[in-house]
Amino acid sequence: MLRYLTAGESHGKTLVGILEGFPSNMPINEKYIALQLKRRRIVPGRSSRQKIETDNFEIISGLYKGKTTGAPIGLLVPNKKISPKLSQNSSPRPGHADFAAMLKYDIHQSALIRERASARETCMRVGLGSFAMRFLQLLGINIKSRVISLASADLNKSNKSITAKLEEAAKKGETLGGTFEIRVENPPIGLGSHNQWDKKISADIGKQLLSLNAVKGVEIGGGFKLAEMNGLDSIDGFEIENGKICRTSNMAGGIEGGITNGQDIIFRCAMKAVPGIKKGTRSINLKTGSKTLICSDTSDTTAVFAGAVIGEYLTALELSNHILKKFGGDSFDEIKDRLFLWNKQISKKLRKK
Ligand SMILES: Cc1cc2nc3c(=O)[nH]c(=O)nc-3n(C[C@H](O)[C@H](O)[C@H](O)COP(=O)(O)O)c2cc1C
Numbered sequence: 280m281l282r283y284l285t286a287g288e289s290h291g292k293t294l295v296g297i298l299e300g301f302p303s304n305m306p307i308n309e310k311y312i313a314l315q316l317k318r319r320r321i322v323p324g325r326s327s328r329q330k331i332e333t334d335n336f337e338i339i340s341g342l343y344k345g346k347t348t349g350a351p352i353g354l355l356v357p358n359k360k361i362s363p364k365l366s367q368n369s370s371p372r373p374g375h376a377d378f379a380a381m382l383k384y385d386i387h388q389s390a391l392i393r394e395r396a397s398a399r400e401t402c403m404r405v406g407l408g409s410f411a412m413r414f415l416q417l418l419g420i421n422i423k424s425r426v427i428s429l430a431s432a433d434l435n436k437s438n439k440s441i442t443a444k445l446e447e448a449a450k451k452g453e454t455l456g457g458t459f460e461i462r463v464e465n466p467p468i469g470l471g472s473h474n475q476w477d478k479k480i481s482a483d484i485g486k487q488l489l490s491l492n493a494v495k496g497v498e499i500g501g502g503f504k505l506a507e508m509n510g511l512d513s514i515d516g517f518e519i520e521n522g523k524i525c526r527t528s529n530m531a532g533g534i535e536g537g538i539t540n541g542q543d544i545i546f547r548c549a550m551k552a553v554p555g556i557k558k559g560t561r562s563i564n565l566k567t568g569s570k571t572l573i574c575s576d577t578s579d580t581t582a583v584f585a586g587a588v589i590g591e592y593l594t595a596l597e598l599s600n601h602i603l604k605k606f607g608g609d610s611f612d613e614i615k616d617r618l619f620l621w622n623k624q625i626s627k628k629l630r631k632k
Contacts, residue, residue: 281411281600285403288394290362296354296403298410300603301341303349305611307413312336315409315592316356319402322584323441324455326577331360334402347410349609354406358399365390370562370571374554378565387566398492398582401589408592411599417611418602418618421464422595424587427547429457449580452557456550459587461488461594463533463544467618468625470539470601479537480601487593488548493582494590496549500532515542524629539601541625546594550586553579 280300287294316334334356341352369387371377376396377389386392415422428434429444448455471480481499488497505513516527526542533544555575562571608614
């Protein structure tokens with residue numbers, strides 16, 4: 280089983296991550312990890328902080344001479360923007376974890392909540408997810424993402440450029456939500472199981488994606504549209520093409536009954552507009568009861584493009600976990616051989632004259 284944990288604050292000394300259960304002998308180099316971390320930073324909509332944080336990192340365990348060792352992978356991403364003195368403000372920012380967490384943990388400084396609740400943490404998830412992404416790529420499985428909509432505009436149909444939309448929003452001091460899609464190409468058949476609720480891969484990937492800050496909705500395949508369709512149109516029929524059993528569509532998004540069916544896995548996520556707004560949001564000081572206005576000068580204009588990239592790595596972590604559960608094995612070659620054999624057996628079963 281693959282597990283990961285993160286620690287670290289937004290303006291603390293360093294982000295820390297542990298990836299446990301990762302197989303040995305998988306080749307990976309620092310350049311590859313640096314490239315993945317960069318992908319999260321250089322997308323549209325991000326604040327100036329992304330220029331400060333270059334996400335230089337250090338692998339402190341689990342890697343030797345460019346190959347994983349099977350030991351827990353330890354990753355550090357030191358922050359450049361460190362704030363040893365945090366604001367003493369007791370006003371929770373609406374739309375963030377502040378209010379509920381301040382009451383839950385009996386903490387009077389909203390900054391102490393913000394520091395951990397911030398999406399800076401997702402940098403570490405991309406860092407750890409890089410190992411999973413590489414693992415899948417070497418097994419011939421690719422994960423891609425695309426932003427579908429920004430605010431209410433469909434990016435396929437809109438004639439206004441993304442940059443123009445973002446500039447307009449930034450000028451007005453507004454933030455924008457949107458939707459993005461994650462697609463897994465060439466997944467093996469049979470990951471997950473219908474036999475127990477907590478073995479369904481749909482629920483596991485869904486949990487990863489819902490754990491991403493600001494994600495408020497997740498759909499699989501046809502998703503919410505399926506609710507409006509009749510039964511016949513919403514199922515994926517069977518056909519024989521070129522002597523092989525195949526499917527006529529992919530409304531299920533590659534997962535039926537909690538099991539991958541060999542088609543591309545498709546998830547879509549809805550992200551809210553980030554709640555940190557330049558013009559300010561109204562709050563109340565929990566200590567004094569006085570009304571306050573919280574202005575956020577350093578907020579991203581949108582997190583949708585970054586969210587799409589992060590979603591890829593979260594999906595990679597969960598998919599790798601399911602591959603390890605199904606095929607077992609401790610070293611990369613062992614798993615690769617088992618997957619190869621499995622795919623060969625399945626394709627034999629699907630071949631029909
Ligand atoms: C990549 C990314 C960047 C984000 N950047 C900001 C930001 O700059 N300002 C902000 O207020 N919220 C930002 N958010 C959203 C908040 O982290 C999130 O809305 C908040 O922690 C409350 O959590 P919830 O929306 O999941 O309930 C970002 C989210 C992601 C995924």
